[in-house]
Amino acid sequence: MKNIFRIFKADVKGLLKNFFALVIALGLCALPALYAWFNIYANWDPYANTGNIRIAVASLDKGWTNKDGEELNMGQNVIDNLKESDSIGWVFLDTEKEALDGVYSGDYYAAVVIDEDFTYSMYNAIADNFTNPKITYYENQKKNAVASKITDTAVSTLQTSINEQFIKAVTETVFQTTNGISDELSDTDAVNTFIQKIDAVNENLKGYSSMIDSFVAGNVSIGDVTNDANNSLSQGQSLIGDGIGKLEEGQKGLDSTQASFQNFSTNVTNSMNQIQNSINTISNQISQAQLEQNAETLTNDMKDIMDNAKALSDEIQSLQKELQDTQKEQTEQNVQDVLNQLEDLKNKADGLQQSGSLDIDSIQESIEQQKKDLEDKVNDLNDQNQDAVNKELDGVKDKVDEIGQKAQDAVDGDTAKAVSDGVGKGVQAVQNSLSTYADTVKQMNELYNNRVVPQVNTMISNLSDTLQNVESLLTNLSSTMDGMKDIFNGVDTTLGTLNTSMSQLQGMINKTSDKLTDVLDRLEGASESEQMEIIMQLLAGDPDTYSEFFSQPVEVEDNYIYEVANYGSGVAPFYSTLAIWVGMTLLVSLVKVHADKEGLVQVKPHELFFGRYLLFFLLSQVQTLIIVLGDLYLLKIQCLHPLEFWIASAVASFTFSMLIYALTIAFGDIGKALAVVVMVIQIAGSGGTYPIEALPTFFKAVYIFFPFPYAINAMRECIGGMYQNTYSLCLVELLVFAVAGLLIGLVIRIPFIKINHYIEKRMEDTKML
Numbered sequence: 001m002k003n004i005f006r007i008f009k010a011d012v013k014g015l016l017k018n019f020f021a022l023v024i025a026l027g028l029c030a031l032p033a034l035y036a037w038f039n040i041y042a043n044w045d046p047y048a049n050t051g052n053i054r055i056a057v058a059s060l061d062k063g064w065t066n067k068d069g070e071e072l073n074m075g076q077n078v079i080d081n082l083k084e085s086d087s088i089g090w091v092f093l094d095t096e097k098e099a100l101d102g103v104y105s106g107d108y109y110a111a112v113v114i115d116e117d118f119t120y121s122m123y124n125a126i127a128d129n130f131t132n133p134k135i136t137y138y139e140n141q142k143k144n145a146v147a148s149k150i151t152d153t154a155v156s157t158l159q160t161s162i163n164e165q166f167i168k169a170v171t172e173t174v175f176q177t178t179n180g181i182s183d184e185l186s187d188t189d190a191v192n193t194f195i196q197k198i199d200a201v202n203e204n205l206k207g208y209s210s211m212i213d214s215f216v217a218g219n220v221s222i223g224d225v226t227n228d229a230n231n232s233l234s235q236g237q238s239l240i241g242d243g244i245g246k247l248e249e250g251q252k253g254l255d256s257t258q259a260s261f262q263n264f265s266t267n268v269t270n271s272m273n274q275i276q277n278s279i280n281t282i283s284n285q286i287s288q289a290q291l292e293q294n295a296e297t298l299t300n301d302m303k304d305i306m307d308n309a310k311a312l313s314d315e316i317q318s319l320q321k322e323l324q325d326t327q328k329e330q331t332e333q334n335v336q337d338v339l340n341q342l343e344d345l346k347n348k349a350d351g352l353q354q355s356g357s358l359d360i361d362s363i364q365e366s367i368e369q370q371k372k373d374l375e376d377k378v379n380d381l382n383d384q385n386q387d388a389v390n391k392e393l394d395g396v397k398d399k400v401d402e403i404g405q406k407a408q409d410a411v412d413g414d415t416a417k418a419v420s421d422g423v424g425k426g427v428q429a430v431q432n433s434l435s436t437y438a439d440t441v442k443q444m445n446e447l448y449n450n451r452v453v454p455q456v457n458t459m460i461s462n463l464s465d466t467l468q469n470v471e472s473l474l475t476n477l478s479s480t481m482d483g484m485k486d487i488f489n490g491v492d493t494t495l496g497t498l499n500t501s502m503s504q505l506q507g508m509i510n511k512t513s514d515k516l517t518d519v520l521d522r523l524e525g526a527s528e529s530e531q532m533e534i535i536m537q538l539l540a541g542d543p544d545t546y547s548e549f550f551s552q553p554v555e556v557e558d559n560y561i562y563e564v565a566n567y568g569s570g571v572a573p574f575y576s577t578l579a580i581w582v583g584m585t586l587l588v589s590l591v592k593v594h595a596d597k598e599g600l601v602q603v604k605p606h607e608l609f610f611g612r613y614l615l616f617f618l619l620s621q622v623q624t625l626i627i628v629l630g631d632l633y634l635l636k637i638q639c640l641h642p643l644e645f646w647i648a649s650a651v652a653s654f655t656f657s658m659l660i661y662a663l664t665i666a667f668g669d670i671g672k673a674l675a676v677v678v679m680v681i682q683i684a685g686s687g688g689t690y691p692i693e694a695l696p697t698f699f700k701a702v703y704i705f706f707p708f709p710y711a712i713n714a715m716r717e718c719i720g721g722m723y724q725n726t727y728s729l730c731l732v733e734l735l736v737f738a739v740a741g742l743l744i745g746l747v748i749r750i751p752f753i754k755i756n757h758y759i760e761k762r763m764e765d766t767k768m769l
Contacts, residue, residue: 005611007611010599011612029623033626040637053151058098059078103138113138121134195520230489244475247470569639573719574689575688577715580624584620587619594665605746609665648711652734656707662741662745681699713726
């Protein structure tokens with residue numbers, strides 16, 4: 001501890017003994033305060049001088065003359081009202097061209113042009129198909145971003161004012177008309193006629209109320225039907241899903257059949273190759289000299305040919321049966337399942353059609369047509385493919401039977417005996433038979449591979465394509481049903497909204513009818529003079545009073561929570577916090593952070609750290625005190641809790657000084673750069689000026705990891721008023737960053753000491769840094 005205070009004492013003495021160093025230190029203490037004060041003062045009341053923002057106004061209104069001959073010009077009235085307003089620098093011009101030229105050239109921030117039929121539209125809106133009075137607004141957004149927002153607000157206020165005048169004019173016209181009717185009634189004996197009119201209107205209103213009841217009941221019925229239709233569609237989609245599953249199973253069956261056929265083709269080819277090899281062997285063994293010796297072998301080979309031919313014939317017959325079973329049982333069953341699904345969908349469509357919920361004739365016809373096309377296609381495919389394949393397989397089987405018969409004849413007949421007896425002429429007979437056998441096997445092999453196999457493959461491929469087409473049909477039909485469900489849901493929502501509106505309208509009608517019924521009851525038992533008085537009270541009224549009420553029917557009562565006197569006081573926490581950070585950044589840039597070890601005994605690294613830090617802490621606190629005193633007594637910001645404001649600023653100063661000092665002593669110039677980067681991020685994304693909710697997603701995600709928001713919120717509590725323990729909580733959260741600074745300066749710094757020395761040496765070598 002002694003070394004820490006020795007370092008601090010030496011730093012203070014050195015500062016006081018050197019006049020120039022003392023002047024620089026005082027300047028560093030005052031400079032951040034100037035930064036804060038200028039920004040706060042510039043934002044003190046930015047809307048107080050909006051009268052200097054020039055907006056051009058041109059009225060093209062021709063005016064309008066009412067039935068009493070009175071000339072009215074609401075456009076001129078608007079201009080007269082604007083001339084009395086000094087919140088915006090309104091500039092009044094004669095033509096639209098002058099106004100637009102000024103906006104394009106930048107002489108005016110915006111322009112407002114009043115339409116030539118402005119007055120006529122205002123007084124004849126009801127009689128003239130509700131044509132709105134129109135003003136046109138032009139804005140130069142390039143000139144200044146903030147000015148554009150101010151001019152938008154000014155024009156919006158102008159629009160609100162004109163809307164109030166419009167409602168006032170229409171209401172005044174309506175009540176002047178009713179007063180005219182009242183005068184006519186008082187001058188003529190039309191009381192009975194008027195009573196009859198009221199009674200007729202009342203009956204009509206009651207009829208309208210009954211109609212609304214019927215309409216709402218009808219909507220409820222339609223809603224029930226649409227719900228039933230939705231349920232039916234859901235069931236139909238479930239059936240379609242089952243059908244698609246069946247088709248996929250059929251497709252897998254076809255794939256299995258094709259694989260089985262490939263295996264069978266391989267077996268047939270192997271059998272024919274064995275027959276061919278046997279024939280070749282026999283042919284090679286036959287000679288005049290060796291015929292007797294090979295007689296027995298020849299006979300056995302003949303028997304092998306016969307056995308192979310019989311086995312091949314059986315396999316061909318099995319293939320025919322397997323193809324028939326596969327095509328008729330498996331494929332037709334899967335297709336029949338799909339047809340059943342389509343039939344179910346057709347029945348559902350019939351149910352929807354009978355319920356009257358939707359016209360789906362086109363969907364029903366599409367399902368029926370797809371069903372018929374599928375049946376025809378499957379029948380044609382069965383007939384054509386089965387006939388063609390059976391025809392080719394019968395031809396192959398006949399050839400195989402012929403080979404087998406000839407081999408049987410050769411074994412059973414005289415050929416074997418002739419061979420065994422050595423009759424020479426038998427050799428030639430056998431060779432001729434073998435040649436015939438070889439040609440027959442070759443023809444059979446070509447017939448099978450070139451005609452039978454392609455026919456079977458084509459049949460399987462056609463069946464697969466048919467199943468895929470049906471599956472595509474069902475998928476499209478399911479999508480169509482999804483669209484129909486969306487339509488029904490939209491209808492149900494619309495009906496609900498319509499019923500609500502109708503109920504509200506019915507309430508208004510019933511209320512009006514009740515009032516008319518009350519008036520009629522009062523008129524029924526009154527004398528003629530009393531009847532006239534009742535009617536006059538019903539119709540008569542002050543047009544100005546009524547128009548004033550209808551133009552502003554709702555009165556807003558303003559209540560401000562934690563009210564702040566001006567915008568400058570509102571931004572003082574942000575600019576004061578920023579000035580404290582800037583001040584400490586200037587200190588580490590101009591004052592050395594490493595203490596001198598000269599005159600110290602057994603000094604430790606943490607003593608050097610804290611010994612020099614005390615100087616930075618002192619200077620930072622002086623900076624903060626100047627900032628706070630200037631805010632409170634020079635600018636006189638609103639502050640309900642001055643002492644707490646200074647404490648919050650002092651805690652922020654301690655946290656910032658510790659964090660920036662630790663970054664600098666741990667990472668050198670890189671640490672100084674990091675301090676600047678953190679400051680830049682916090683200027684944009686701390687919520688000091690704009691609400692954090694209005695900032696981009698990046699700032700909303702990272703702002704809680706920086707110290708600015710907690711310091712700003714603590715100061716705001718002092719300016720606008722405290723809420724529970726928010727102030728204390730903000731200070732505790734702020735001190736967490738001071739602890740982080742200690743970890744950086746005392747622990748994380750250690751591995752980077754040598755690296756920092758190396759970087760500093762290299763920078764000194766440049767003789768520039």
